[in-house]
Amino acid sequence: MRIRLFKEFIIEKLIFLSGIASILFVILIFVFLLKEGLSFFKEINLFKFISGKHWYPISEPEQFGILPMILGSLLVTLGAIIFAVPLSIGAAFYISEVAPGKIKDILKAGIEMLAAIPSVVLGFIGMITLVPLVKNVLHLPTGLTAFSGSIMLGLMSMPTIISISEDAINAVPKSYKEGALALGATRWQAMYRVTIYAALPGIIAASMLGIGRVIGETMAVMMITGNAAVIPHTFFQPVRTLTATIAAEMGETVYGSMHYYSLFAIGIILFIITFIINITADMVLHRKHK
Amino acid sequence: MSKITTKNLNLWYGSFHALKDVNLSFYEKKITAIIGPSGCGKSTLLRVFNRMNDLVEGVKVEGDVLIDNEPICGTGVCDLVKLRKKVGMVFQRPNPFPLSVYENIVFGLRVHDLAVKKDYDKIVYESLNSVLLWDDLKDRLRKSALSLSLEQKQRLCIARTIAVKPDIVLMDEPCSALDPQATARIEELMRELKNSYTIVIVTHNMQQAARVSEDTGFMLLGELIEFARTEDIFTRPQDKRTEDYITGRYG
Ligand SMILES: Nc1ncnc2c1ncn2[C@@H]1O[C@H](COP(=O)(O)OP(=O)(O)OP(=O)(O)O)[C@@H](O)[C@H]1O
Numbered sequence: 233m234r235i236r237l238f239k240e241f242i243i244e245k246l247i248f249l250s251g252i253a254s255i256l257f258v259i260l261i262f263v264f265l266l267k268e269g270l271s272f273f274k275e276i277n278l279f280k281f282i283s284g285k286h287w288y289p290i291s292e293p294e295q296f297g298i299l300p301m302i303l304g305s306l307l308v309t310l311g312a313i314i315f316a317v318p319l320s321i322g323a324a325f326y327i328s329e330v331a332p333g334k335i336k337d338i339l340k341a342g343i344e345m346l347a348a349i350p351s352v353v354l355g356f357i358g359m360i361t362l363v364p365l366v367k368n369v370l371h372l373p374t375g376l377t378a379f380s381g382s383i384m385l386g387l388m389s390m391p392t393i394i395s396i397s398e399d400a401i402n403a404v405p406k407s408y409k410e411g412a413l414a415l416g417a418t419r420w421q422a423m424y425r426v427t428i429y430a431a432l433p434g435i436i437a438a439s440m441l442g443i444g445r446v447i448g449e450t451m452a453v454m455m456i457t458g459n460a461a462v463i464p465h466t467f468f469q470p471v472r473t474l475t476a477t478i479a480a481e482m483g484e485t486v487y488g489s490m491h492y493y494s495l496f497a498i499g500i501i502l503f504i505i506t507f508i509i510n511i512t513a514d515m516v517l518h519r520k521h522k
Numbered sequence: 523m524s525k526i527t528t529k530n531l532n533l534w535y536g537s538f539h540a541l542k543d544v545n546l547s548f549y550e551k552k553i554t555a556i557i558g559p560s561g562c563g564k565s566t567l568l569r570v571f572n573r574m575n576d577l578v579e580g581v582k583v584e585g586d587v588l589i590d591n592e593p594i595c596g597t598g599v600c601d602l603v604k605l606r607k608k609v610g611m612v613f614q615r616p617n618p619f620p621l622s623v624y625e626n627i628v629f630g631l632r633v634h635d636l637a638v639k640k641d642y643d644k645i646v647y648e649s650l651n652s653v654l655l656w657d658d659l660k661d662r663l664r665k666s667a668l669s670l671s672l673e674q675k676q677r678l679c680i681a682r683t684i685a686v687k688p689d690i691v692l693m694d695e696p697c698s699a700l701d702p703q704a705t706a707r708i709e710e711l712m713r714e715l716k717n718s719y720t721i722v723i724v725t726h727n728m729q730q731a732a733r734v735s736e737d738t739g740f741m742l743l744g745e746l747i748e749f750a751r752t753e754d755i756f757t758r759p760q761d762k763r764t765e766d767y768i769t770g771r772y773g
């Protein structure tokens with residue numbers, strides 16, 4: 233009896249500790265980020281940082297403007313959303329409402345596998361297949377463009393969006409569909425007039441999570457978008473994203489230099505963006521459960 | 523006049539024989555009740571009339587089902603859309619769509635392309651009015667139908683069904699989710715609707731069958747045991763099994 237109680241006590245504390253640890257790590261990371269990044273803002277005005285058009289971190293005089301990268305990230309992300317969200321919703325509907333049993337299982341397993349492919353691998357495949365394709369088909373000077381990045385990132389976010397949307401569609405009560413059919417709706421009308429509305433909160437949350445992944449993604453975009461830190465004017469020119477900037481330059485900075493701190497400042501901006509997206513997704517998901 | 527007729531209707535779910543040689547005639551602009559113990563095939567029979575059983579995999583139907591003396595599915599492919607416009611259905615659990623009250627009512631109109639947009643308001647008014655919801659909901663037409671009370675939801679489902687002006691309204695235990703007062707009011711509504719529609723109601727509640735219906739059919743294990751005027755079924759049943767059931771000797 234004693235021993236059992238003791239065991240329970242230990243297990244309980246262990247679980248508590250692991251819970252606390254995960255929160256602690258997040259806080260520590262955030263504190264570290266703030267500590268390194270904030271000292272940067274003592275020298276450079278936040279507004280100037282965000283709206284500056286030029287990124288010359290090591291020339292004389294140095295210039296720290298991340299507007300091209302913010303726009304680059306936005307452009308690539310927006311493109312990915314436009315490409316991936318409608319396709320994913322269609323795919324989710326196909327899997328949950330149309331596909332016969334066998335195909336459904338195969339597709340679901342396949343999509344989960346897609347989610348597990350490391351992004352470097354996807355980036356590499358994109359680099360040797362998608363990039364030349366974009367260049368040749370659209371007759372561009374280079375295939376390393378925001379457009380290529382959008383397609384690549386869209387593909388990467390699709391597994392997340394599809395599987396969560398599919399869950400949401402599956403969770404729609406059968407009685408909605410029956411009611412629609414009994415009123416004479418076709419299967420297709422039942423889907424786009426009723427089921428999609430019932431599943432909408434889940435689909436929105438799924439898209440947000442997918443987008444979260446897109447914004448945070450680094451390797452694949454770095455390999456595909458061309459990394460030119462200039463303000464993009466079209467979809468079909470090279471861009472550089474916030475994440476790629478950090479990843480590409482971190483290895484070359486001098487510890488303690490302004491350049492070094494500026495990368496942390498970019499990190500803070502990214503952190504805030506993804507934080508907002510996750511919170512929004514969470515709120516949408518929660519509204520559904522009420 | 524006979525509105526719905528079946529001849530030697532048989533239905534199988536896979537190898538399970540759920541309806542056995544059912545022959546019946548339901549009359550126009552009357553309320554017909556179907557009673558019987560759980561699992562005897564009442565819902566299955568009802569769902570034959572609007573072919574909702576088609577959704578179930580492995581269903582096989584044999585025999586004739588006639589509405590207005592025409593086979594519900596003529597030769598060749600079945601026009602389910604047309605059939606279901608003519609034969610509406612109200613379910614056991616109220617199932618308004620997660621849309622606004624207004625959109626719930628015009629759903630059928632949109633699906634069947636029945637009216638021009640400027641007539642929608644009028645039809646919404648008429649439909650809600652005929653289920654006595656207009657006064658309650660006229661200021662809440664744009665609110666979600668999911669925010670209504672259970673009784674209001676069921677009324678809305680009835681309104682949504684009659685908005686497309688069907689001939690027949692099938693009701694599968696429409697009151698079993700409601701409290702006695704709401705039940706009484708829905709029954710009142712059914713008596714009202716009978717003037718315009720042929721109503722078939724499945725119910726577990728024998729008092730309800732006695733209160734609202736003109737004709738009653740008693741089913742047992744997939745067979746239609748007895749079909750007669752409600753009065754007769756309840757006062758002088760011809761079949762021993764009917765008598766046992768209405769006197770409460772079955773579950
Ligand atoms: N989809 C199905 N697949 C296989 N068997 C089914 C299916 N639906 C119903 N059945 C069987 O058919 C029989 C009749 O079912 P039905 O739902 O018509 O009964 P019911 O009289 O409406 O019962 P209740 O009063 O409980 O609603 C039952 O034995 C049931 O188990």
Ligand SMILES: [Mg+2]
Binds near residue numbers: 564565566
């Ligand atoms: Mg039933």
